[in-house]
Structure formats: structure tokens, C-alpha cells
Amino acid sequence: MQFEAFSASGLAAYLSGIPAVREQLGGDTDLQVVEVGDGNLNYVYFVSSVRDPRHSVVVKQAPPFLRLVGEGWPLPRERMEREVEALRRFGALCPQHVPSVFHADSGKYLMVMQRLMSHRVLRQGLTEGIVYPRLADHISTFLARTLFHGSDLYLSAAEKKEAVRANINTELCRITEDLVFTFPFEDAASNVYSPALPAGAIDRLRTHEPLRRAAADMKWAFMNRAETLVHGDLHTGSVMANESETYVIDPEFAFYGPFGFDTGAFVANLLLAYYARDWHDRLKGRDPREYQRWLLGQVAQVWNGFAEKFAGLWRMHERKAGRAFIGGPADTRAAEAYREDFMRQLFADTLGFAGCKMIRRIVGMAKVAEITSIADPAVRALVELRCLRLAEALLVRRHELASIEAVTALAAAVLAQDIEA
Amino acid sequence: MQFEAFSASGLAAYLSGIPAVREQLGGDTDLQVVEVGDGNLNYVYFVSSVRDPRHSVVVKQAPPFLRLVGEGWPLPRERMEREVEALRRFGALCPQHVPSVFHADSGKYLMVMQRLMSHRVLRQGLTEGIVYPRLADHISTFLARTLFHGSDLYLSAAEKKEAVRANINTELCRITEDLVFTFPFEDAASNVYSPALPAGAIDRLRTHEPLRRAAADMKWAFMNRAETLVHGDLHTGSVMANESETYVIDPEFAFYGPFGFDTGAFVANLLLAYYARDWHDRLKGRDPREYQRWLLGQVAQVWNGFAEKFAGLWRMHERKAGRAFIGGPADTRAAEAYREDFMRQLFADTLGFAGCKMIRRIVGMAKVAEITSIADPAVRALVELRCLRLAEALLVRRHELASIEAVTALAAAVLAQDIEA
Numbered sequence: 001m002q003f004e005a006f007s008a009s010g011l012a013a014y015l016s017g018i019p020a021v022r023e024q025l026g027g028d029t030d031l032q033v034v035e036v037g038d039g040n041l042n043y044v045y046f047v048s049s050v051r052d053p054r055h056s057v058v059v060k061q062a063p064p065f066l067r068l069v070g071e072g073w074p075l076p077r078e079r080m081e082r083e084v085e086a087l088r089r090f091g092a093l094c095p096q097h098v099p100s101v102f103h104a105d106s107g108k109y110l111m112v113m114q115r116l117m118s119h120r121v122l123r124q125g126l127t128e129g130i131v132y133p134r135l136a137d138h139i140s141t142f143l144a145r146t147l148f149h150g151s152d153l154y155l156s157a158a159e160k161k162e163a164v165r166a167n168i169n170t171e172l173c174r175i176t177e178d179l180v181f182t183f184p185f186e187d188a189a190s191n192v193y194s195p196a197l198p199a200g201a202i203d204r205l206r207t208h209e210p211l212r213r214a215a216a217d218m219k220w221a222f223m224n225r226a227e228t229l230v231h232g233d234l235h236t237g238s239v240m241a242n243e244s245e246t247y248v249i250d251p252e253f254a255f256y257g258p259f260g261f262d263t264g265a266f267v268a269n270l271l272l273a274y275y276a277r278d279w280h281d282r283l284k285g286r287d288p289r290e291y292q293r294w295l296l297g298q299v300a301q302v303w304n305g306f307a308e309k310f311a312g313l314w315r316m317h318e319r320k321a322g323r324a325f326i327g328g329p330a331d332t333r334a335a336e337a338y339r340e341d342f343m344r345q346l347f348a349d350t351l352g353f354a355g356c357k358m359i360r361r362i363v364g365m366a367k368v369a370e371i372t373s374i375a376d377p378a379v380r381a382l383v384e385l386r387c388l389r390l391a392e393a394l395l396v397r398r399h400e401l402a403s404i405e406a407v408t409a410l411a412a413a414v415l416a417q418d419i420e421a
Numbered sequence: 422m423q424f425e426a427f428s429a430s431g432l433a434a435y436l437s438g439i440p441a442v443r444e445q446l447g448g449d450t451d452l453q454v455v456e457v458g459d460g461n462l463n464y465v466y467f468v469s470s471v472r473d474p475r476h477s478v479v480v481k482q483a484p485p486f487l488r489l490v491g492e493g494w495p496l497p498r499e500r501m502e503r504e505v506e507a508l509r510r511f512g513a514l515c516p517q518h519v520p521s522v523f524h525a526d527s528g529k530y531l532m533v534m535q536r537l538m539s540h541r542v543l544r545q546g547l548t549e550g551i552v553y554p555r556l557a558d559h560i561s562t563f564l565a566r567t568l569f570h571g572s573d574l575y576l577s578a579a580e581k582k583e584a585v586r587a588n589i590n591t592e593l594c595r596i597t598e599d600l601v602f603t604f605p606f607e608d609a610a611s612n613v614y615s616p617a618l619p620a621g622a623i624d625r626l627r628t629h630e631p632l633r634r635a636a637a638d639m640k641w642a643f644m645n646r647a648e649t650l651v652h653g654d655l656h657t658g659s660v661m662a663n664e665s666e667t668y669v670i671d672p673e674f675a676f677y678g679p680f681g682f683d684t685g686a687f688v689a690n691l692l693l694a695y696y697a698r699d700w701h702d703r704l705k706g707r708d709p710r711e712y713q714r715w716l717l718g719q720v721a722q723v724w725n726g727f728a729e730k731f732a733g734l735w736r737m738h739e740r741k742a743g744r745a746f747i748g749g750p751a752d753t754r755a756a757e758a759y760r761e762d763f764m765r766q767l768f769a770d771t772l773g774f775a776g777c778k779m780i781r782r783i784v785g786m787a788k789v790a791e792i793t794s795i796a797d798p799a800v801r802a803l804v805e806l807r808c809l810r811l812a813e814a815l816l817v818r819r820h821e822l823a824s825i826e827a828v829t830a831l832a833a834a835v836l837a838q839d840i841e842a
Contacts, residue, residue, distance in 0.1 A: 152641070158591045158592075158595070160644075168582050168586050173582070185748040186749040209758050212758070213759045213762050215747070216746065216747035216748075217759075217762065223573050224647055225645050226585075227645050326603075326606065326633055327602075327606040327637075328607040328627060333630060334634065337630050338633065338637040341637075341638065
């Protein structure tokens with residue numbers, strides 16, 4: 001099917017014809033359509049009742065090509081379907097943290113979903129130094145509930161395998177395989193290095209053996225371990241939050257992959273914000289340390305909250321079934337010992353994936369605003385070096401680091417080190 | 422479609438109507454049909470020209486139920502399709518070790534393949550003490566070629582994911598999940614314990630924590646790591662051999678799973694034959710030690726041959742592509758260091774899966790003839806205890822054992838230990 005971008009009036013007319021959407025718009029047909037974009041990939045519109053703008057929905061249209069480039073860079077037509085399915089699946093498991101989908105039309109590459117009126121993209125909020133008191137609790141709940149219920153720990157083996165089959169997402173996985181796990185470690189054309197980043201730091205990514213081995217391990221895990229339906233792109237730009245609510249959006253990269261890819265992505269982005277903090281606060285004459293402490297606290301609380309909730313769901317499920325994943329009754333010492341091994345491995349995976357995600361945001365094509373907005377090249381390079389240094393330690397020492405508190409202590413130690421930019 | 426077993430004349434008439442099969446039968450239509458069975462699951466026939474019995478094919482018919490029980494125990498109708506596809510894929514990669522498929526008819530749950538006239542099932546040959554001078558070379562070639570070419574190390578990411586999707590084999594995987602990884606470690610109804618096996622040995626499988634943790638790890642790996650198209654049931658009963666040739670048959674359990682599942686299965690079955698050896702040789706007044714040495718030599722040669730060939734294929738492929746899996750050019754030190762990590766992990770997986778496979782053959786429903794044919798219950802129990810002891814060590818110490826020679830030394834040490842049956 002040919003892709004066609006909507007005109008404002010065309011979109012309004014189309015939406016008015018869909019009862020579920022019309023209801024969200026208060027039955028009104030006099031609609032305001034504002035294109036807000038979401039960057040490189042998609043068309044995004046806010047559509048609101050002119051009479052009462054509180055009646056509003058978001059329309060996302062994902063053309064089968066890279067919007068930035070046009071039809072010359074085709075993208076899989078399935079990506080909107082993957083996103084809709086993942087939103088529905090995650091929404092069923094965690095309705096309080098996932099926007100509702102009111103309508104999806106794969107022929108038009110389009111979906112209509114809940115407008116989050118009073119929420120902002122978390123990355124922006126973190127850059128401005130906003131404290132979200134419920135963030136760690138919400139995100140750890142989202143992670144535990146979605147990751148647990150997609151896995152063999154919960155689903156029957158047949159349901160799980162069917163879900164693996166249904167959620168193969170080749171093209172978007174390829175983007176991650178290239179941009180996160182391969183290009184940063186070679187002389188790839190799409191890499192972008194900040195002007196003051198020392199050549200030695202770039203060279204180290206290509207030659208330091210322990211780092212290369214660890215990153216390759218994570219690449220293999222990403223490509224081969226079909227553990228659960230992961231969001232696949234859970235950075236702080238995929239979260240919308242306010243003081244009391246947190247929503248996870250944009251799961252178009254969803255596929256059956258390793259648990260740690262989502263936990264690692266979120267932790268990585270908190271750590272990027274942590275190192276970028278100095279600049280943003282000092283620019284405003286503020287002491288960055290308090291917010292930095294809060295960010296590291298979030299890292300610890302997200303992991304600890306996730307681990308406790310995930311293990312709790314698992315224990316509860318085994319009790320209800322009267323049977324442990326490892327065989328035999330629930331609640332045996334062996335079942336608990338295996339659970340501890342499992343969580344330790346998931347922790348190591350989290351650190352390894354966090355390391356890769358941090359590195360790709362420094363040297364890869366897709367960067368993060370809290371770092372690119374640092375105007376002083378030397379300061380930016382210093383922040384980037386800190387990110388790279390911590391990322392390397394997370395990757396190489398992922399099996400040694402015994403707790404998330406050891407990780408946050410390490411992050412703080414890297415901040416305190418003298419580094420020559 | 423309803424399943425119908427063929428009459429001899431019905432099968433002869435059916436086969437005569439298929440040109441590719443008729444050609445194999447020398448154009449003859451006067452055919453002898455002999456049902457040879459293959460046990461619990463399938464119907465197997467030898468069909469030969471009466472005029473010249475060297476013109477002969479094998480017909481395998483896989484009804485959509487457990488033959489042993491009947492329609493009350495349904496089996497997936499896809500299993501014959503899985504087997505045909507795997508035979509064709511493996512045959513394309515390794516024609517010298519895989520029987521040709523001349524015809525497949527999924528409506529009749531039937532396939533026609535190459536008759537191996539002068540070959541015997543390897544398990545029988547090993548029980549009789551036959552030396553196969555080319556066995557390790559052939560099996561290691563089969564393993565290296567099939568496992569390498571199904572993986573992300575060789576296929577494009579898109580081809581690999583398509584192959585994962587196409588080879589989901591839910592029902593037969595479930596059999597392995599239950600019978601290999603779960604039931605042996607719990608009080609399952611289908612377990613069968615030999616009369617003299619001490620209760621302590623059975624109890625240990627259910628309570629010894631390090632063993633339970635290791636077995637659960639392997640179960641998780643089996644269910645989640647979609648690394649390559651594995652045979653899925655590569656014991657010595659799935660191999661037919663003579664002095665100069667070796668064929669791998671019966672890949673109906675094929676699916677995308679971990680490399681080590683096939684290497685481990687074969688090694689496990691050599692080790693079962695090793696411990697059963699005493700009885701079979703002493704019964705005939707022969708010294709078992711020479712053949713035992715040969716069997717342990719096969720264990721070492723299969724692994725070492727596999728590892729060398731697999732790493733060689735990988736290196737060659739990267740050179741040809743000018744690019745390493747880990748990114749960057751081929752033949753860097755980092756690429757080679759990762760390859761070593763990878764092979765070390767594959768070795769640990771091999772040992773872990775071998776341990777699980779050995780245990781299931783001792784306490785599970787499906788046993789091996791070289792052990793069940795030991796008439797003296799005490800001797801049989803002693804053999805079984807040795808198998809369990811080695812299996813436990815392979816599982817628990819899989820990351821410590823540094824080489825296959827360390828494994829064969831351990832196997833010999835277990836044979837030399839005094840064990841109270």
C-alpha cells in the first residue's frame with residue numbers, strides 16, 4: 001500500500017469517522033490538528049477539540065521509510081504493527097504506565113492513542129533538574145511486570161514460542177545491532193565524534209581487548225537470547241512523566257530479547273544525565289551535587305525495585321502453580337538458589353547493556369540532548385570521557401560488581417577522578 | 422487430514438507413481454516392502470526392488486500421534502516437515518553425512534530417503550565394541566558445518582531471524598524441556614529407576630543445590646538461546662555408520678537452540694557407552710580397557726575436531742567478508758580473543774548439556790540399550806551411579822574444566838573410584 005501523509009483536514013475527517021476516537025474527542029468534529037513530529041522516523045500529531053482542548057488524542061503515523069531521508073531509505077511496514085502490539089501487551093500488564101491505544105490502522109500506518117496532557121518527556125525534565133518522586137517506583141514496576149510476563153517463567157512454553165514468532169522485528173533489531181553493538185567499535189561512516197574528544201578514547205573503543213570482548217558478548221546476547229518481549233528502546237526519551245505519573249511510550253523496537261536490554265537502557269540514560277549534570281547546573285549557578293545524588297539514587301532504586309518486584313512475581317507465580325520453573329515444588333531451597341543465580345546474571349546483563357548504550361550515545365549517530373547541548377567543547381568532551389570510562393567498567397566488570405550500590409559508587413568515583421580531556 | 426498407515430501393496434503402488442523414487446528403485450515396480458519400525462513414534466519401511474535389492478529406499482511415516490499409544494496421544498503434524506527441512510538443510514551443508522531425501526509428502530506424513538545399506542546404528546556398533554576409524558572426524562565435521570552455518574556468525578541477521586521463525590518446533594521442544602531438564606530432577610510419574618539404584622542417588626538429583634542450579638541454567642539456555650539450527654536429538658542412535666562412512670539421521674527435534682545441545686548430546690552418549698563397557702566386554706571374556714580408551718579418545722577428538730573446524734569456518738568467513746562479527750576488520754587480536762571466549766562458553770555449554778543428557782538416560786523414561794541390557798542389577802546400578810557422578814561434575818564444574826582432556830581424565834577417575842551401589 002502506498003503511504004500518504006494526511007492533510008490536517010483529511011486527518012480530522014478520518015478521525016471523526018472512528019467511533020472510539022470520536023468519543024475521546026468529546027464527540028466534537030471541529031478539530032485542531034498540530035503536527036509535533038518526533039524527529040527522524042515518524043509523523044506525530046496532536047488532535048484536539050476546538051471547543052474543549054482537554055479532549056485530545058495523539059496520532060502517530062509511521063511511514064514505511066525514514067522520514068528524514070524519504071522513500072530512498074525504506075523501513076519495514078511492520079514497525080507500526082510491532083508498536084501497537086507491544087503497547088497493547090504492555091498496557092494489559094501495566095495499564096497505569098502505558099498510554100491507551102484507541103485505534104490502529106495498519107493500512108494507513110497509523111495509530112491513535114491517549115494524549116498525555118500534563119506529562120513531559122523525561123529526558124527534558126532530567127535536563128532541567130526536575131525531581132520525580134515516583135519515577136523509580138513506576139519504572140521498576142513497568143520493567144518487572146512486562147519483562148516477567150513475557151518470559152518462560154510465566155507463559156507456557158507454547159505461548160512463549162508463539163510470542164517469539166509473532167514479535168520478530170528484523171529491521172529495527174538490525175538498527176540496534178549496527179548502531180549499538182557494532183559501529184561504535186569500528187571506523188564506521190555513521191559515527192560522530194565530538195570535536196574535543198581525544199583520539200585515544202576513540203582508539204580505545206576499537207582496540208581495548210577486554211572491552212571489545214565484553215561488547216561482543218552483549219551483541220551475541222542481544223541477537224540470540226529470546227527471553228521476553230522487551231521494549232527495545234527504553235531510554236529517557238521514551239518515558240513521559242509528571243510528579244505523580246509515569247508513562248512508557250514508543251515501543252516500536254519491541255522484540256523477544258534479553259531482559260537486561262531494557263533495564264540496562266534505562267540505567268544507562270540515568271547515568272548519562274548524571275555526568276551531564278555539572279554543566280547544566282553550573283550554567284545556572286546551582287550546585288549540581290544534590291541532583292546528582294538524586295540521579296544515582298534513581299539508578300539504585302530502579303534496579304533494586306525491579307529486582308525485588310520481578311523476583312516477587314516469580315515466587316508468587318510458582319506458589320500459585322505449586323511448581324517451580326526448575327522442577328519440583330515451589331519454595332524449595334534449590335528454586336530460591338536458582339532465582340538468585342538468575343537475578344545475578346540479569347544484573348550483569350543490565351550493566352553490560354548499559355555500557356553499550358552509553359558508548360553508542362557518545363560516539364554513535366544518535367546522541368542525547370543533555371550532552372550535545374553542552375556548549376563548551378572541552379566540558380562536553382570531559383563529560384563524554386567520564387561516560388566512556390564508566391561504560392567500559394560496567395562492561396568489563398559486569399560479573400564482578402556485586403550490587404547496584406557498587407555501581408553507583410563507581411559512577412561517583414569516575415566523576416571525582418581527574419581526567420585529561 | 423486423517424492419518425492412514427499404508428498396506429505393503431498400497432505403499433508400493435504409491436511409490437511407483439513418484440518418478441524420483443522410481444528412479445532410485447531402478448525403475449522396478451515389483452517391490453518388497455518390509456516394515457522395520459523405529460520404536461515409539463514412527464512407521465519405517467525398507468522398500469526394495471525384488472529383481473535387484475540393491476535398489477532400495479527407506480520410507481518413514483510419522484503419524485500425528487504417538488505410535489506406541491495411538492491417537493489418544495497426539496503429536497504435532499509438523500514434525501515430519503521439521504525433519505524433512507532439517508535433512509535438506511543439513512544435507513546441503515554436509516551431503517556426505519546426511520541421507521538424501523527423494524520425496525516428501527506432508528499430507529501423508531511421509532518421506533522417502535536414501536537407504537543406508539551397509540551402515541548400522543552407531544549405538545549398536547559401540548555396544549558390540551566396533552572401532553570406527555573415521556567417526557570423530559565425520560561427526561566433528563557434521564557438527565561444525567551445520568552449527569556454524571545456521572548462526573549469526575554466518576547468516577545475515579535477516580536470514581537468521583527468518584530461520585528462527587520457520588523452525589519453531591514447540592511440541593518436540595516441550596518433550597525435551599520436560600524429559601531432559603525437568604522430570605529427572607523431581608518426583609515425576611514418567612521417571613523410571615533401575616531396581617538397585619540407591620535412593621540416595623535419586624534424592625541427590627532433587628536436592629543437591631549446585632546440581633539443581635546448573636541443570637536449571639541449561640534448561641533456561643535450551644528454551645531461550647536461539648543460536649543455530651540444532652539437530653536436537655543427536656545421540657548415538659541418530660547416527661548410522663560403517664568403517665568408512667557416517668550418516669546423521671532423524672532430526673525431527675530440530676529447532677533454533679544452543680550450539681552445545683548437539684555437541685553435548687553426542688559426547689554424553691559416548692560417555693554412557695564408556696561406563697557400560699565393562700559389562701559388555703567382561704561378559705565376552707574381553708578386557709574392556711582398550712575399547713574404553715578408544716571411546717574416551719573419541720570424546721576428545723569429537724570436541725577438539727569440532728572446535729578447530731568451527732573456529733576455522735568462522736575465521737575463513739570473516740576473512741572472506743573482510744569484517745569480523747564483533748565489528749572492525751577480520752583477524753584482529755580482539756576478534757580472535759572474542760572467538761576464544763566464545764569457544765570456551767560453547768565448551769561449558771557442551772558439558773552442561775552432556776550432564777543433563779546423561780542424567781535423563783539414567784532416571785528418565787527413555788533409556789539407552791547399552792545400560793538397560795546389563796542383566797545384573799547391581800552391575801547396572803554401579804554403571805548408572807558412575808554416569809550420574811560424572812554428569813553432576815560436568816554440570817557443576819562446566820566453567821572450571823579447562824579442556825576436553827580434563828573431562829576424559831575425570832571420566833576415567835570416576836571409573837576408577839570405588840562406588841557403593
